[in-house]
């Protein structure tokens with residue numbers, strides 16, 4: 001069995017509300033996201049991680065998706081939510097995809113390319129990413145407001161902007177998550193846990209339109225891209 005874990009238990013602080021439940025054209029963001037996995041031939045079952053105070057609401061939103069096996073309670077951070085999802089499918093699968101519930105423009109193509117690369121490279125983790133188009137600098141002390149002191153410029157050719165979906169060997173990911181929990185190691189994506197514990201991760205080309213809806217401007221971008229991207233091809 002191939003599982004997808006969809007962390008969707010965030011509070012949406014930078015957006016102003018739980019953006020996973022925002023409706024566009026009559027469909028919630030989480031429904032846009034899950035429907036791609038529902039239609040992917042590479043995914044057998046889906047577990048969605050929801051806010052503790054919105055489990056029933058999430059179950060209602062997803063009641064028509066046959067692959068959704070469970071809605072489980074989220075944690076205080078994304079990482080702890082993913083760990084709860086991993087616990088819910090213990091011993092059930094060899095590979096697991098983790099994908100942000102608020103990246104609704106994921107495509108079947110990205111999912112299939114992840115599995116292709118996973119087979120080809122034979123590594124424990126494969127992630128999606130795009131090349132930065134802007135210059136990226138390291139900053140130091142904050143100045144007034146959002147201003148900051150520039151320290152140095154990074155070599156853009158050696159940087160990637162990481163997305164989800166991310167595909168992993170289930171046992172390796174679960175072991176890294178449990179170890180990180182015990183040791184108090186926190187990463188902003190799941191692949192960083194594998195890197196921290198010495199596992200090999202490969203990045204493949206993602207899609208610039210596979211945005212994470214984080215701030216209100218992202219919702220406007222989503223509405224534009226939605227009419228352009230072929231999510232089910």
Ligand SMILES: Nc1ccn([C@@H]2O[C@H](COP(=O)(O)OP(=O)(O)OP(=O)(O)O)[C@@H](O)[C@H]2O)c(=O)n1
Pocket residue numbers: 006007008009010011012013014015020049074075076077078079081082100101102103212213214
């Ligand atoms: N405790 C958390 C925090 C985040 N997420 C999920 O992880 C994904 C990426 O998180 P982010 O975009 O940061 O969402 P929020 O945490 O809701 O945003 P904010 O940090 O602005 O509150 C989202 O699908 C979010 O629902 C989660 O499952 N559990």
Ligand SMILES: C[C@](O)(CO)[C@H](O)COP(=O)(O)O
Pocket residue numbers: 078100161162163164188189190212214
């Ligand atoms: C996992 C992720 O989407 C990869 O870019 C990102 O790290 C999530 O960050 P967030 O602050 O939890 O949204």
